[in-house]
Amino acid sequence: MAIRYELQKQCPHTGARAGLLHTPHGTYETPMFMPVGTQATVKTLAPEELKAMGSQVILSNTYHLFLRPGADLVEEAGGLHKFMNWDQAILTDSGGFQVFSLGKLRKITEEGVNFRSHLDGSKKFLSPEVATKVQEQLGSDIMMAFDECIPYPADHRYADASTARTTRWAERCQEVRRSKNQGMFGIVQGGMYKDLRERSAKELVDMDFEGYSIGGLSVGEPHDLMYEVLEYTTPLLPTNKARYLMGVGTADCLVEGVARGVDMFDCVYPTRVARNGMAMTWKGRLNLRNASFMRDWGPIEEGCGCYACQNYSRAYIRHLYKAEEILAFRLVSYHNLYFLLEFMRQMRKAILEDRFVAFREEFWQYFTK
Amino acid sequence: MAIRYELQKQCPHTGARAGLLHTPHGTYETPMFMPVGTQATVKTLAPEELKAMGSQVILSNTYHLFLRPGADLVEEAGGLHKFMNWDQAILTDSGGFQVFSLGKLRKITEEGVNFRSHLDGSKKFLSPEVATKVQEQLGSDIMMAFDECIPYPADHRYADASTARTTRWAERCQEVRRSKNQGMFGIVQGGMYKDLRERSAKELVDMDFEGYSIGGLSVGEPHDLMYEVLEYTTPLLPTNKARYLMGVGTADCLVEGVARGVDMFDCVYPTRVARNGMAMTWKGRLNLRNASFMRDWGPIEEGCGCYACQNYSRAYIRHLYKAEEILAFRLVSYHNLYFLLEFMRQMRKAILEDRFVAFREEFWQYFTK
Numbered sequence: 001m002a003i004r005y006e007l008q009k010q011c012p013h014t015g016a017r018a019g020l021l022h023t024p025h026g027t028y029e030t031p032m033f034m035p036v037g038t039q040a041t042v043k044t045l046a047p048e049e050l051k052a053m054g055s056q057v058i059l060s061n062t063y064h065l066f067l068r069p070g071a072d073l074v075e076e077a078g079g080l081h082k083f084m085n086w087d088q089a090i091l092t093d094s095g096g097f098q099v100f101s102l103g104k105l106r107k108i109t110e111e112g113v114n115f116r117s118h119l120d121g122s123k124k125f126l127s128p129e130v131a132t133k134v135q136e137q138l139g140s141d142i143m144m145a146f147d148e149c150i151p152y153p154a155d156h157r158y159a160d161a162s163t164a165r166t167t168r169w170a171e172r173c174q175e176v177r178r179s180k181n182q183g184m185f186g187i188v189q190g191g192m193y194k195d196l197r198e199r200s201a202k203e204l205v206d207m208d209f210e211g212y213s214i215g216g217l218s219v220g221e222p223h224d225l226m227y228e229v230l231e232y233t234t235p236l237l238p239t240n241k242a243r244y245l246m247g248v249g250t251a252d253c254l255v256e257g258v259a260r261g262v263d264m265f266d267c268v269y270p271t272r273v274a275r276n277g278m279a280m281t282w283k284g285r286l287n288l289r290n291a292s293f294m295r296d297w298g299p300i301e302e303g304c305g306c307y308a309c310q311n312y313s314r315a316y317i318r319h320l321y322k323a324e325e326i327l328a329f330r331l332v333s334y335h336n337l338y339f340l341l342e343f344m345r346q347m348r349k350a351i352l353e354d355r356f357v358a359f360r361e362e363f364w365q366y367f368t369k
Numbered sequence: 370m371a372i373r374y375e376l377q378k379q380c381p382h383t384g385a386r387a388g389l390l391h392t393p394h395g396t397y398e399t400p401m402f403m404p405v406g407t408q409a410t411v412k413t414l415a416p417e418e419l420k421a422m423g424s425q426v427i428l429s430n431t432y433h434l435f436l437r438p439g440a441d442l443v444e445e446a447g448g449l450h451k452f453m454n455w456d457q458a459i460l461t462d463s464g465g466f467q468v469f470s471l472g473k474l475r476k477i478t479e480e481g482v483n484f485r486s487h488l489d490g491s492k493k494f495l496s497p498e499v500a501t502k503v504q505e506q507l508g509s510d511i512m513m514a515f516d517e518c519i520p521y522p523a524d525h526r527y528a529d530a531s532t533a534r535t536t537r538w539a540e541r542c543q544e545v546r547r548s549k550n551q552g553m554f555g556i557v558q559g560g561m562y563k564d565l566r567e568r569s570a571k572e573l574v575d576m577d578f579e580g581y582s583i584g585g586l587s588v589g590e591p592h593d594l595m596y597e598v599l600e601y602t603t604p605l606l607p608t609n610k611a612r613y614l615m616g617v618g619t620a621d622c623l624v625e626g627v628a629r630g631v632d633m634f635d636c637v638y639p640t641r642v643a644r645n646g647m648a649m650t651w652k653g654r655l656n657l658r659n660a661s662f663m664r665d666w667g668p669i670e671e672g673c674g675c676y677a678c679q680n681y682s683r684a685y686i687r688h689l690y691k692a693e694e695i696l697a698f699r700l701v702s703y704h705n706l707y708f709l710l711e712f713m714r715q716m717r718k719a720i721l722e723d724r725f726v727a728f729r730e731e732f733w734q735y736f737t738k
Contacts, residue, residue: 046696069691
């Protein structure tokens with residue numbers, strides 16, 4: 001099996017667990033956060049920087065690469081790893097989330113989704129078969145089954161029909177996949193409905209994927225609702241497979257996701273907000289463009305071991321933002337990703353040392369949303 | 370003396386020379402090209418990258434830093450080196466070139482230049498005294514005397530008066546400078562007039578600066594005219610001082626400048642064109658956005674030892690440009706600066722090995738403007 005999850009430690013008080021994810025491009029520690037390289041690059045950063053900060057797996061987007069530069073071209077390059085100069089693991093999403101975000105530009109049928117490219121308006125088609133083929137051409141280590149991400153809110157009837165279709169699509173993905181060097185995760189949908197999540201999980205587990213994603217969360221619902229859905233969904237999944245909560249990347253959601261049994265996360269949040277001047281810290285966010293940092297000679301966060309904090313002051317970084325210099329984006333993207341990776345490392349350590357509950361309590365003592 | 374030039378080798382057939390520049394932040398090899406960090410950062414790059422490519426001295430702009438973040442703030446940071454995390458040498462210009470480029474937004478008097486900030490329209494004033502003070506606050510290793518950069522074309526009467534004023538301003542700079550850890554170069558002006566260049570050089574040499582810049586070139590005149598002016602200007606300068614041709618950064622001008630006795634160059638060209646997709650090579654420029662590179666799996670330039678060429682294909686870099694990803698700017702900025710630095714290293718080696726004439730001939734055989 002291309003992808004294997006190894007459970008190392010289960011927290012006795014919560015769902016939190018520490019493990020290892022074995023992939024064709026190395027073994028990685030969970031819980032983990034995966035930086036997002038939407039267009040075959042993690043915005044503003046080079047692969048060596050991602051490695052230096054301890055990034056182990058990155059995510060790239062099937063939808064974006066399908067449209068540009070195209071899966072054929074990436075395949076011709078020797079696959080995505082070679083194309084983008086990244087020799088560690090890559091997870092690709094299914095394209096479903098982006099396609100469904102297109103709104104009126106797409107039309108769903110049982111066969112798949114017809115849509116218009118956001119780049120040039122040209123007609124495109126994605127389906128379980130196409131999404132699987134594209135991901136095999138990209139050569140990611142972990143593929144996602146093609147799914148529909150149900151919007152929030154959605155009524156039960158819509159969620160029911162959509163979830164049933166996602167299951168049928170998952171079957172079609174399993175049928176057509178050929179690559180032996182790539183794992184595939186099924187994506188549990190079901191909206192905010194427990195009965196649908198249960199059905200979705202059961203049906204996907206029966207198909208025996210190499211791991212399971214929890215989709216359709218972090219789509220605008222309140223955090224408490226997301227936590228509630230997680231709470232009853234992760235126990236439906238096998239303990240010997242990795243669980244991946246898609247699109248979540250703030251410290252508060254990570255610690256609460258881990259507490260509910262999630263192993264993997266991804267989000268554009270840390271790099272996106274970095275480009276707007278926002279730094280992530282253990283105490284919450286800082287807007288580095290603020291005048292209050294004009295003569296602040298300290299690092300972004302005291303005690304942080306990242307390249308930006310080791311070498312630059314808040315005052316300098318604020319200057320770079322005001323001067324619209326790219327180095328600002330680089331430094332704060334670096335810091336934010338380092339922060340999340342370090343956060344996950346410390347969380348993992350706490351789980352292994354049987355003190356996750358204390359870690360979580362201490363986190364909430366200092367953190368402000 | 371804070372700055373000392375050591376002549377190592379004089380080409381017997383041309384003006385080309387190899388030497389060492391001793392500064393408070395290290396000893397550097399000439400001829401050299403200095404990357405430009407206009408706003409206290411070389412656009413898109415980090416200091417470690419500049420060091421890795423062999424950059425020895427960088428330039429930063431007095432005008433820009435004077436306006437933002439302000440010299441007081443940089444001084445409070447401990448000087449420009451500390452502010453921007455660069456521990457090798459820094460050269461600052463005088464602010465003259467930028468101020469005079471403002472056109473109607475500035476007014477020149479004997480005292481100095483009143484102008485409006487291009488950032489917020491506020492009234493500002495630069496003079497020999499202010500420019501010297503600002504550069505002392507920045508703490509650059511090499512300061513420039515405050516000068517007027519004469520536009521091209523300019524009639525003899527205007528050039529004559531302006532050049533005479535630049536001399537008077539240079540005297541005022543010498544009078545007010547206090548720092549013992551910073552050298553200052555006088556800037557030879559005179560437009561395209563031999564008699565004025567001769568007078569300017571003589572007057573500045575009499576003031577015994579630590580080095581001499583040749584200003585007012587690369588301002589729109591034909592290359593042949595620039596070469597002609599250089600040809601009669603550098604012999605007017607002492608052989609035991611460095612000569613710096615301001616604002617020149619293409620391979621053809623560098624080799625011809627060196628042939629005429631220039632030791633130092635700077636220009637935003639390599640980083641500016643990089644952001645537009647233009648790569649510099651030994652054969653001339655390449656527009657990496659071109660469709661012809663879509664499936665080109667070779668490096669920007671075969672045989673190039675730079676980070677970009679060692680790790681990425683033209684096809685990938687083209688994809689990054691099309692996708693408007695910052696890594697494109699980083700990779701090609703890196704390549705272009707590496708190219709110029711390597712070009713200077715090879716030129717220096719040729720001078721030291723008495724084969725500069727052959728180097729120059731071979732260069733012109735392959736290079737296309």
